[in-house]
Amino acid sequence: AQSVSQHNHHVILSEAASLELGCNYSYGGTVNLFWYVQYPGQHLQLLLKYFSGDPLVKGIKGFEAEFIKSKFSFNLRKPSVQWSDTAEYFCAVMFNNAGNMLTFGGGTRLMVKP
Amino acid sequence: NAGVTQTPKFQVLKTGQSMTLQCAQDMNHEYMSWYRQDPGMGLRLIHYSVGAGITDQGEVPNGYNVSRSTTEDFPLRLLSAAPSQTSVYFCASKDSGSNMQYFGPGTRLTVL
Numbered sequence: 001a002q003s004v005s006q007h008n009h010h011v012i013l014s015e016a017a018s019l020e021l022g023c024n025y026s027y028g029g030t031v032n033l034f035w036y037v038q039y040p041g042q043h044l045q046l047l048l049k050y051f052s053g054d055p056l057v058k059g060i061k062g063f064e065a066e067f068i069k070s071k072f073s074f075n076l077r078k079p080s081v082q083w084s085d086t087a088e089y090f091c092a093v094m095f096n097n098a099g100n101m102l103t104f105g106g107g108t109r110l111m112v113k114p
Numbered sequence: 115n116a117g118v119t120q121t122p123k124f125q126v127l128k129t130g131q132s133m134t135l136q137c138a139q140d141m142n143h144e145y146m147s148w149y150r151q152d153p154g155m156g157l158r159l160i161h162y163s164v165g166a167g168i169t170d171q172g173e174v175p176n177g178y179n180v181s182r183s184t185t186e187d188f189p190l191r192l193l194s195a196a197p198s199q200t201s202v203y204f205c206a207s208k209d210s211g212s213n214m215q216y217f218g219p220g221t222r223l224t225v226l
Contacts, residue, residue: 009154032213043219044157044204051213090156094213100164101147101172102206102215104156 002027002095006105013081014113021076021108023091032094033074034102035065039087047089050074061085083114116140118218120205126224127195135190135221137205144210146188150174150201151220157204163188164210195225 007022025031033050048059055067065076074091091105121136139146147162149172159172163182177199179191188207192199205218 004156006156044217046214049214092157100145100208100210100213101159101162102149102157103173104149104158106154106156 002093002103004091004093004103004105006089006091006108008108009106010109010111012111012113015083016080017112019076019078019081019085019110021089021091021110023074023076023105025072025074025093025095025103027072027093027095030096032096033065033067034092034094035059035063035074035076036090036092037087038090038107044090047076081110081112083112086110086112118205118207118216120203120218120221122221123219124222126226127192128226129196131195132191132193133195134192135203135205135223137188137190137218138186139188139205139207139216140186141207141209141216142185143207143216144185145208145215146182147172147206147215148178148180148188148190149204149206150199151204152201160190160203192223195223197225199223200225 004025035047036044037047047063050057050067058064089108092102118139144165148160149157151157158174161180163169169180203221206215208215
């Protein structure tokens with residue numbers, strides 16, 4: 001079965017530090033890729049998505065992600081984090097043979113210290 | 115246009131009780147789905163529907179029933195609640211021609 005892995009469960013950074021959250025999936029076919037964010041007490045919000053084209057995608061709030069097909073990866077990055085980025089981040093993949101439903105990674109809790 | 119709505123926002127049940135979590139969308143989306151969110155496990159698909167009258171099981175369907183009598187509504191039923199079903203439940207919908215899913219605000223369920 002296809003799966004999505006987020007290797008960092010908890011990340012603690014100071015403000016202005018750079019962020020990279022890993023996401024890998026297990027499937028050799030066509031995929032659509034997403035990063036969602038969940039701020040404390042709130043529901044999921046879409047940060048960015050990749051469907052096709054330029055593998056470097058830019059999302060809201062200064063986030064970007066790079067799709068590297070050969071590595072089955074879609075890592076999330078931000079050059080300089082802020083305290084307000086404290087949240088849980090979820091990578092999700094839509095596998096083209098899975099009924100168009102999303103498979104999520106386990107999530108990464110990010111805490112940014114002021 | 116309210117998007118995806120879920121009720122209730124919070125619910126506490128005793129073991130063995132039954133209840134229905136409601137989900138509705140006003141975007142005329144054909145695809146609807148239910149996920150549960152548990153710490154360290156992300157969101158896992160419970161059931162989904164690709165159109166009225168059609169439902170299918172996801173990754174963790176046991177203990178849950180669904181039906182899709184209309185395009186707008188996709189209720190999730192717990193027939194006999196268990197503590198293992200304590201979780202946050204998210205409903206989502208998407209148009210069949212799109213890859214974008216829209217999530218509801220979630221229902222936090224506690225089973226004692």
